[in-house]
Amino acid sequence: MEDITRISQWVVTVAGRSVTLNATTLLMSWVVMAGLVGFAVAATRWPRAVPGPVQAAGELLVEGFRDLVNDTLGKLGPRYFSFILSLFVFILVSNWLGMIPFLEEPTKDLNTTLILGIVGFVVAHVSAVRAKGWKAYLAQYFQPVFIMFPLNVIGELAKVVSISFRLYGNIMGGSIIILVVSDLVRQLVLPPVLQAFFGFFIGTVQAFVFAMLTLTYISVAVQE
Amino acid sequence: MININETLIIQLVNFLLLMFLLNRLLFKPMLRVLDERRERTEGRRQAAEQRDAQAEAVWADYQEKIQQARVEADRIRSDLIRRAEAERQKIVEAAAAEAEKNVAQLRARIQAEARDALAVLEKDARALAGGIAERILGRSV
Numbered sequence: 001m002e003d004i005t006r007i008s009q010w011v012v013t014v015a016g017r018s019v020t021l022n023a024t025t026l027l028m029s030w031v032v033m034a035g036l037v038g039f040a041v042a043a044t045r046w047p048r049a050v051p052g053p054v055q056a057a058g059e060l061l062v063e064g065f066r067d068l069v070n071d072t073l074g075k076l077g078p079r080y081f082s083f084i085l086s087l088f089v090f091i092l093v094s095n096w097l098g099m100i101p102f103l104e105e106p107t108k109d110l111n112t113t114l115i116l117g118i119v120g121f122v123v124a125h126v127s128a129v130r131a132k133g134w135k136a137y138l139a140q141y142f143q144p145v146f147i148m149f150p151l152n153v154i155g156e157l158a159k160v161v162s163i164s165f166r167l168y169g170n171i172m173g174g175s176i177i178i179l180v181v182s183d184l185v186r187q188l189v190l191p192p193v194l195q196a197f198f199g200f201f202i203g204t205v206q207a208f209v210f211a212m213l214t215l216t217y218i219s220v221a222v223q224e
Numbered sequence: 225m226i227n228i229n230e231t232l233i234i235q236l237v238n239f240l241l242l243m244f245l246l247n248r249l250l251f252k253p254m255l256r257v258l259d260e261r262r263e264r265t266e267g268r269r270q271a272a273e274q275r276d277a278q279a280e281a282v283w284a285d286y287q288e289k290i291q292q293a294r295v296e297a298d299r300i301r302s303d304l305i306r307r308a309e310a311e312r313q314k315i316v317e318a319a320a321a322e323a324e325k326n327v328a329q330l331r332a333r334i335q336a337e338a339r340d341a342l343a344v345l346e347k348d349a350r351a352l353a354g355g356i357a358e359r360i361l362g363r364s365v
Contacts, residue, residue, distance in 0.1 A: 007227060022231040029235060033242045040250035047257045049264075055257075062254040082251050086243035111231040116239065 025109040032093045032106060061085070072219050076127075080218055083123060087116060088211035095171055095203025098178075099195050105203075107171045110164065117164035120214035121156075128221035163213050170206045174198030 010021045043058030051059055065085040070077035091107060098105040106112045129137045141152040178194050357365045 020229045021234060025231055026234055029238050033238060036242065037245050037249060040246055044250060044253040047253065058250060058254050059258060062251060063258055066255065082243060082247040085251065086246050090239060090242055109231065110226050111228055112235050114228065115232045115235045119236065119239065
């Protein structure tokens with residue numbers, strides 16, 4: 001039970017300044033990245049007209065998201081397609097990682113979910129500036145009346161907080177429930193149903209929700 | 225584990241690196257394969273549609289020719305029937321005329337023979353009657 005509050009960290013000194021890094025989170029992220037790169041290589045190494053199972057899975061994913069992003073963003077779709085799909089697969093595989101013994105979800109760390117939320121926020125706002133221009137972009141914060149400016153800014157910042165904490169809370173909550181249940185049954189019985197529910201079902205749903213919300217934020221931001 | 229630290233920056237680098245790698249290794253090659261397949265499928269679909277249209281035209285042409293042949297066959301059959309009917313009529317009429325002529329000839333011959341037979345009979349009857357009368361009278365008549 002104490003495992004849930006323990007964070008293994010690396011403390012390194014960079015330019016005379018102490019830097020703290022969450023070791024498990026980074027290691028698990030690299031595992032996810034290695035797995036995804038391995039999948040990418042396996043799916044595209046020998047492209048065939050009649051695809052094998054790995055190529056078919058890759059094609060299904062790429063084609064499904066390409067259509068989804070293009071339907072949402074129209075002609076701007078291809079520009080954001082790789083970002084949205086990368087976001088989805090990274091969070092998806094990160095969430096699934098907890099189902100494998102001795103591995104943990106990188107999305108259980110707020111650093112991961114927060115930076116993904118911030119990246120989505122930055123992309124959406126940069127896109128808005130590119131689509132509308134600075135004047136129109138800034139003017140929308142003063143709508144419908146001037147005094148709404150602080151509320152509009154808070155509303156935008158709240159998006160980052162909500163999207164990041166939603167993912168973090170779901171994955172962390174699932175891990176805590178699995179740990180508590182495992183502890184209660186004295187580890188005699190593995191709770192595979194809980195693992196499957198939180199890891200697979202909630203993990204998939206949350207990854208999709210995160211990607212779709214980011215896509216929606218971009219879509220709203222670039223609308224004239 | 226709400227402990228925001230420099231891990232955030234490393235995770236940013238990790239994500240950007242992953243996005244770059246996936247774009248190079250997975251998304252672009254996959255999109256290329258999908259586009260190629262779509263082009264190939266589209267080309268084959270168009271070729272199939274073209275062949276389908278050609279087949280339709282050939283079928284329509286065939287149907288038209290079949291229809292024309294049927295009409296022609298009907299016309300020839302009707303013509304043949306009409307001519308055969310006329311021929312039959314002519315043959316029947318000729319046969320009837322021939323039969324009539326034969327009957328008339330036969331009738332004339334029978335009448336002639338009957339007349340001859342009657343003359344012979346009359347002559348024989350006279351001779352017989354003369355003979356009987358001579359015998360009864362006992363003298364020459």
